[in-house]
């Protein structure tokens with residue numbers, strides 16, 4: 001299960017880096033590709049917010065309930081996920097307005113995009129540096145199976161089934177790229193071949 005979360009983070013890091021490059025092009029040269037940014041934001045809403053964060057919430061909730069001595073502060077990860085979701089919704093709303101020909105100053109959009117990138121990166125760093133190592137240290141194989149039993153999409157799944165579900169549900173990095181993300185997938189592939197997007 002940890003491997004699944006790490007793998008999602010690896011993929012999300014690729015998208016955050018892509019956004020960082022687009023943000024730099026916007027700030028330095030006024031260049032902007034709104035539809036590319038919208039595709040990334042759509043993916044974050046469709047997969048990260050609705051699936052990846054939900055898995056983390058279930059795992060962390062289990063940890064707080066069963067493995068943590070001081071669990072009085074509540075599920076702060078879940079609180080942070082809600083803040084990220086809200087921030088993503090705000091960026092998506094701004095993109096919709098721009099794509100519907102509303103006039104939004106470029107610097108206002110650049111600020112919002114910069115804030116989004118910073119929040120996503122800080123959140124992922126926090127999980128990678130603090131949460132996941134702690135989980136790896138204290139969770140046993142039985143604990144991970146107990147977490148898989150509470151899996152958000154298919155409760156009662158084995159660990160293998162949980163992994164297969166993640167692969168099936170990921171519309172960009174999963175088994176099959178959804179029609180909506182074909183352009184983005186092509187961009188990422190081109191980028192992998194060291195051609196600038």
Ligand SMILES: [Fe+2]
Nearest residue numbers: 053056081127
């Ligand atoms: Fe998270």
Ligand SMILES: [Fe+2]
Nearest residue numbers: 009056124127
């Ligand atoms: Fe995460």
